[in-house]
Amino acid sequence: MSVYSVILAGGSGTRFWPLSRAARPKQFLPLASRWPLLVETARRIAPLSTARQTFVSCGAAHASAVRRSLKAIPARNILIEPVARNTAAAIGLAATQVALREPRAVLQVLPADHAVRDDERFRACLREAAHAAEHGSLVTLGIRPTRPETGYGYIQLGDPIDGGAFRVKSFVEKPDEATARSYLQSGQFLWNAGIFVFRADAILGAIAAHLPKLAEALARISPTIGTRGYRAAVGRELKKLPSISIDYGVMEKVDNLAVVRGDFGWSDLGSFASMPEVRRADERGNVVSGEVGAMVDCENCVIFAGKRPLALAGLSEMVVVDTGDVVLVVPKRDSQKVRQLVQAFEVRGLKRYL
Amino acid sequence: MSVYSVILAGGSGTRFWPLSRAARPKQFLPLASRWPLLVETARRIAPLSTARQTFVSCGAAHASAVRRSLKAIPARNILIEPVARNTAAAIGLAATQVALREPRAVLQVLPADHAVRDDERFRACLREAAHAAEHGSLVTLGIRPTRPETGYGYIQLGDPIDGGAFRVKSFVEKPDEATARSYLQSGQFLWNAGIFVFRADAILGAIAAHLPKLAEALARISPTIGTRGYRAAVGRELKKLPSISIDYGVMEKVDNLAVVRGDFGWSDLGSFASMPEVRRADERGNVVSGEVGAMVDCENCVIFAGKRPLALAGLSEMVVVDTGDVVLVVPKRDSQKVRQLVQAFEVRGLKRYL
Numbered sequence: 001m002s003v004y005s006v007i008l009a010g011g012s013g014t015r016f017w018p019l020s021r022a023a024r025p026k027q028f029l030p031l032a033s034r035w036p037l038l039v040e041t042a043r044r045i046a047p048l049s050t051a052r053q054t055f056v057s058c059g060a061a062h063a064s065a066v067r068r069s070l071k072a073i074p075a076r077n078i079l080i081e082p083v084a085r086n087t088a089a090a091i092g093l094a095a096t097q098v099a100l101r102e103p104r105a106v107l108q109v110l111p112a113d114h115a116v117r118d119d120e121r122f123r124a125c126l127r128e129a130a131h132a133a134e135h136g137s138l139v140t141l142g143i144r145p146t147r148p149e150t151g152y153g154y155i156q157l158g159d160p161i162d163g164g165a166f167r168v169k170s171f172v173e174k175p176d177e178a179t180a181r182s183y184l185q186s187g188q189f190l191w192n193a194g195i196f197v198f199r200a201d202a203i204l205g206a207i208a209a210h211l212p213k214l215a216e217a218l219a220r221i222s223p224t225i226g227t228r229g230y231r232a233a234v235g236r237e238l239k240k241l242p243s244i245s246i247d248y249g250v251m252e253k254v255d256n257l258a259v260v261r262g263d264f265g266w267s268d269l270g271s272f273a274s275m276p277e278v279r280r281a282d283e284r285g286n287v288v289s290g291e292v293g294a295m296v297d298c299e300n301c302v303i304f305a306g307k308r309p310l311a312l313a314g315l316s317e318m319v320v321v322d323t324g325d326v327v328l329v330v331p332k333r334d335s336q337k338v339r340q341l342v343q344a345f346e347v348r349g350l351k352r353y354l
Numbered sequence: 355m356s357v358y359s360v361i362l363a364g365g366s367g368t369r370f371w372p373l374s375r376a377a378r379p380k381q382f383l384p385l386a387s388r389w390p391l392l393v394e395t396a397r398r399i400a401p402l403s404t405a406r407q408t409f410v411s412c413g414a415a416h417a418s419a420v421r422r423s424l425k426a427i428p429a430r431n432i433l434i435e436p437v438a439r440n441t442a443a444a445i446g447l448a449a450t451q452v453a454l455r456e457p458r459a460v461l462q463v464l465p466a467d468h469a470v471r472d473d474e475r476f477r478a479c480l481r482e483a484a485h486a487a488e489h490g491s492l493v494t495l496g497i498r499p500t501r502p503e504t505g506y507g508y509i510q511l512g513d514p515i516d517g518g519a520f521r522v523k524s525f526v527e528k529p530d531e532a533t534a535r536s537y538l539q540s541g542q543f544l545w546n547a548g549i550f551v552f553r554a555d556a557i558l559g560a561i562a563a564h565l566p567k568l569a570e571a572l573a574r575i576s577p578t579i580g581t582r583g584y585r586a587a588v589g590r591e592l593k594k595l596p597s598i599s600i601d602y603g604v605m606e607k608v609d610n611l612a613v614v615r616g617d618f619g620w621s622d623l624g625s626f627a628s629m630p631e632v633r634r635a636d637e638r639g640n641v642v643s644g645e646v647g648a649m650v651d652c653e654n655c656v657i658f659a660g661k662r663p664l665a666l667a668g669l670s671e672m673v674v675v676d677t678g679d680v681v682l683v684v685p686k687r688d689s690q691k692v693r694q695l696v697q698a699f700e701v702r703g704l705k706r707y708l
Contacts, residue, residue, distance in 0.1 A: 311680055
């Protein structure tokens with residue numbers, strides 16, 4: 001069985017600003033280790049897909065950064081999207097590439113900006129998913145929840161099929177806290193991590209059924225692959241498409257969906273507040289990157305120090321980030337307000353810091 | 355009546371670090387206006403004492419900074435202390451200088467690092483004190499308390515004497531909060547601001563009675579004033595003296611003490627938390643100096659921005675100071691922990707930031 005991978009590196013979020021910038025979004029940051037998340041992701045799946053079998057999808061602005069980060073990946077495997085059109089289009093393009101080579105090959109889809117603590121268990125889970133996918137199912141990885149998280153979508157387990165996979169009873173939108181708590185207790189709900197495994201022909205078939213416009217665009221792009229006309233064709237076709245996620249556009253609509261349960265220390269690194277999920281905290285719960293000048297009576301903080309010393313005292317549950325040109329201070333629970341700060345910087349003409 | 359002034363500029367505290375540094379302590383910072391506190395203090399008393407009648411007491415390390423700040427003051431009026439020996443010695447030295455010129459002249463003693471909102475009322479209060487001092491009393495200014503402050507010493511009012519002055523019933527050490535509250539309600543207790551007015555001969559007499567060693571040292575220094583031997587004599591004599599405050603060494607022991615009540619918007623600027631006493635806060639209670647990049651949902655904070663933009667969200671009662679080389683973040687209520695940060699920097703060999 002051939003297993004291809006596509007790493008989705010098209011993200012441009014601002015939740016890790018000012019660490020992340022327009023030219024260097026989260027997937028290029030070494031948040032969970034000394035390597036960028038993108039590099040960690042590529043390494044993590046290298047035992048499953050060869051470099052030739054690994055695609056990376058990204059925006060035009062980040063193509064050269066991807067190439068520099070992942071030198072082993074052939075240049076033609078970097079799938080550049082001139083306009084961002086969300087995951088359905090990105091996955092469709094990758095599946096079209098794979099289908100030209102091996103229509104029945106398995107394709108695994110991995111966000112470039114997630115962290116995984118136990119790579120072995122992660123790969124074991126992907127292997128299980130690939131087996132389930134071989135027979136035509138669209139397989140999603142469901143993460144065993146560890147807290148009543150209200151920021152994720154959930155997958156409800158259905159009947160078991162073969163080899164540890166299950167049918168999917170339903171996809172559920174982000175729940176309120178009471179509901180999330182009941183999900184956690186029931187054991188029947190898993191986090192939707194946006195990690196998918198399917199045969200190239202299976203996902204293209206599902207796209208044809210549920211996103212016909214995308215299917216038509218892919219059909220027009222397909223003959224140009226490997227030719228000079230490819231880039232122009234992609235640009236022309238993507239521009240006409242709506243921005244739709246694979247979850248909403250396909251996964252929630254098909255009936256041959258399966259889920260494989262995973263428990264491998266996953267984090268989507270949703271904000272600075274999630275740093276303790278991926279970095280060891282000190283005995284007072286502080287996660288510190290870089291050299292702090294002095295910390296006195298601080299607990300459960302997330303600190304990114306730059307070249308200058310930080311002097312921090314009496315802080316609790318606080319995020320402090322010094323990037324040299326900008327200093328961010330925000331309570332962990334208000335991490336989502338970073339977006340408003342970015343907007344305020346934009347409005348005030350401070351775009352060079354974004 | 356000749357009125358001399360001595361501005362006590364010997365402070366070297368760290369409570370405004372990293373704004374203040376060893377080479378530039380608080381009195382040199384423009385905390386309450388665009389002028390350094392020292393300059394404001396000198397301006398404030400200029401209508402009462404001529405430049406020739408104004409002395410400034412400071413450490414050797416700050417003498418040239420004082421000269422640069424106060425160009426009108428004659429160089430011989432800058433009283434340099436080679437070693438810091440607290441207020442008793444500083445005031446004794448100034449009184450000795452004044453006594454050589456006019457023994458019965460009135461000397462007013464003013465800390466260099468306080469802020470006053472209403473200069474007119476302040477001067478009116480000093481004039482009242484000078485009148486009371488003319489007859490030989492040692493006069494202290496008592497500030498009408500505006501909150502149950504536990505960080506100050508208090509002066510208990512005694513019987514009225516003449517011209518609005520009162521006898522002092524007692525000096526009280528920093529009270530606990532319940533006591534401070536009862537003081538506030540009683541109307542009989544005033545804050546001891548460390549502002550004193552007395553005749554030069556009167557304070558020298560009191561020093562002779564209660565700090566005989568200091569009196570002897572001053573007697574040995576006096577003949578050297580205006581000669582080449584002066585600096586050496588001061589160094590030699592100060593070194594032998596203990597460090598004693600005028601409050602503890604003299605004021606609390608004499609019986610010819612009087613107090614004049616003052617109500618002129620006084621602040622001793624004890625820490626970053628006291629900034630709202632001297633700077634206008636915005637509608638959300640934030641006192642901001644410099645250009646902040648963006649503030650979202652912040653209230654009652656004290657912010658000193660440097661050249662780089664600060665991005666602050668969701669902060670309440672927080673102090674953020676960016677001096678370019680150091681960034682301080684500390685809750686207002688923990689302002690006193692700045693001292694521990696300074697110690698930590700010292701221990702870690704980061705002295706160049708102190």
